[in-house]
Amino acid sequence: MNIGIDIDGTISALPEFFSCLTRAFRQAGHKVYIITYREPMAIQTTRDQLDRWRVVYDEIYLCGNAEQMGQWKAKIAAMLDLDVMFDDMPQSLCRLGPDVARFWLCDPSTYDLAAIGDQS
DSSP states (O other), rough: OOEOOOOTTTTGSHHHHHHHHHHHHHHOOEEEEEEEEEEEEGHHHHHHHHHHOOOOSSEEEEEEOOOHHHHHHHHHHHHOSSSSSEESSSHHHTSSSOOOEEEEETTTTOOOHHHHHHHH
C-alpha cells in the first residue's frame, strides 16, 4: 500500500501514534509519504521534527501555496497512487480520488462535532 500522512494537525497531534503506525507500515513493506503544506525551504526543519518524533517515511512532499493546497494534495495523491491518506483537513480529503481511503483526524476544538452529529 501507499500511505500519505499530513504533518500539522495530524502527526503533530499524535506523534507517538504516528511513530508506531509508520514503523508498522514500513516493516510490513508499505510506502509512507509525508504530504503537507509547509514552505519547501523548511525541508530540513521538517526532517528534524519527524526524526525527533521517530516518524519514518519514504519521501516528503511540501507545498508552499496555501490557496492550492487541496488541489496540490490531490495531484500528489494521484501521482503516488495513494491507497490511504491521513489528514486533519476535510477540504483536502474531499478532493482525493474515489479509490483513496481517508482518515480524518478531527480536532473538536475546530469542528463542532455535535452539530455535525445532529445532521444525521
